[in-house]
Amino acid sequence: MQGWILFFHDLEPGIPEVPEILRFREAAGQLGIALAIYKPQLFDLIVGGGHDDWSLRYDGLPVQRPDFVLCRTGAETDYSTLALLRQLERRGVRLINGATTIELVADKLHTMQKLARVGLPVPRTMLGRFPFDAALVERELGFPVIVKTLQGTRGAGVLKCEDRAQFEDLAGLLESARAQADFVLQHYIRASHGRDVRILVVGGRVVAAMERRSLTGGFKSNVSLGGIGTAYNPPPEMADIAIKAAAALDLDVTGIDILFDETGYRICEANSAPGFQGLERASGADLPAIILSWIRDTQDRAPGAPSARAEEGAIVDLVFAGRSRLDQLVDTSASYDRFAIAIGWRLIGAGLSALGHATLPRILIDRRGGRGRLLRGLYEDRAVPVQQLLEQDEQERTLISVLAVAVWAAIMPWLAGAEPMISGMLSLVALLFPATFLLTAPAGRARRLLQKPGAEA
Incomplete structure (x- = not known):
């Protein structure tokens, strides 16, 4: 098996990323993988002209087609590197990661837009543009505020402005210096x-x-x-x-x-x-x-096979409460039979839940809960990521439901005229349910229920 690593620099000790490239080369030797390290800027690209075969030259010499290419250029990826990756991809070479993905992730704002679009939690972010509007930043993000260049790595190009005066000083400095970089501004997550x-x-x-x-x-x-x-x-x-x-x-x-x-x-x-x-x-x-x-x-998979659709991820959420829990189930199952049984029970549970959403009266179904949102999202052909099946608002609604049922169960024996001791015992047992709900996992449930929704970090 032959692979390439694309890396901009010579393998000199003073470059921070070099030890990682050497570790890849060491691991490849132990796995029997022939791994070559190439500088993307030294490739010659020729497109068209009737050349449908593999024709790629490195530093003036022909090179053989690899099985895969591992790109280690990160946020420094330039146009010529992206062009090389697209050429390799068009020739059926497996890329880790692909050109489109690397270009997207190199742009911090585009990354946040993509993640927010599928409902994943990101800090409140806005594009910084000259002249900076400090009042708008204060209103939308508050202070302190994080200022980042759109492209950066290893913490470079990231500053924190503690207050509006400091932000205005920085904005004035950037404007007077006619800074060419693009910036994003982010809400500061104080808890982190x-x-x-x-x-x-x-x-x-x-x-x-x-x-x-x-x-x-x-x-x-x-x-x-x-x-x-x-x-x-x-x-x-x-x-x-x-x-x-x-x-x-x-x-x-x-x-x-x-x-x-x-x-x-x-x-x-x-x-x-x-x-x-x-x-x-x-x-x-x-x-x-x-x-x-x-x-x-995984090399035998079809080249260019698309990633799992968001809908498939939603089904994993619906049945297993997330991909990590499915992975955990795989890792902890002592045998294939136990794994199959566990999968079967979860499929049955998800199926009964879906049937319940379809057949039971609406008043008995929490359509805003985790399963309800996932089912509605699948029906409307859009992904609805759920961080937890019992999120804060769903916990609150569940607690209210449990309290109502518990109170009714507690007074029923008295209304039925049962003996006082029996009625008291049954009432105590009924009222244990909401107490148990508050005190058991997930940890901190009671504290979160008492917090105000949308509390700032």
Whole structure:
């Protein structure tokens, strides 16, 4: 099996990404994969002229067609690299990741637009344009506010303006310098100050994660800027967000950065060529071997096969409450028979739920709940991602329903004229249900129910 890595630079020690390229080369040798490292700017592209066969030259010499190409140019990807990737894709070469995807992810605003369109949680974001309107920024995003260049990597090109005066100073400086870069402005997630989670998704599965923390008290947590990374086991809701983000952006291999807020999580950004030195140290996993093994094991799939449709993801949500829970079911099943039984019961449960939504009186069906929204989304041919089947508003409605039934069950024995001791015992048992609902998993349910909807992070 032959593969290429596209990388802009010479393999010199002073370049931060070089150790990762060398790790790929080491892992490829152990897996028996011939891996060549090429600079995309040295390829000659010829289109048309009746040449339908493979005809590509590198630094003036012909090169053989690879089985796959792993692009490690990230946010620095330029037009010539995208042109090369499109040419390779047209010739049937498998790309990890593709040209369209890399171009999308390199643009932070486009990434946020794509994620928001499918309902995934992102910080409130707006495009910065000259002259900056500080009043509009204060009204829409508030202060502090995060200022980012549209393209950047390893935390470069990211600033925090603490207040309106500081923002106006920065805007004036950029305008006077006639800055050519484009900027995005984002709401500052206070609960995630100096802290986030990097999740590595490979082939639609979470393979490693680390929590990153700043050691200086600053708001940036990047390991490349002196932050510290520790192994992290993401909760199912966080893992589902990362998996759905990778699917929405059509990323085969990606690092998804997740911020904490007081009501859940938000996607900070996605990376098409994620750095993994800190993640590998934190997790202890051989990440290049994991990535290359996945490429090798899935190489027989049809070239250019599209990613799973959003509707398929919604069905996974409907039946299994998220892709990460399905993966967890696969990993924890001791045998194929147990796995098949577990799948069968979940399919039966989802089927009965769907039949209930169709046949029971509307007053008995919560059509705004997780299953109701998913079914309605499938019917209307649009994806409705659900972070949790019991979200905050659904928990509140469920609690009200449980309370009403419990109160009615508590007074029924007294109305029926039962013995006082029996009536008291039955009433106590009935009232235990709402108490149990509040005190059991998911943790913090009672606290979240008492919070005001839409509380700021």
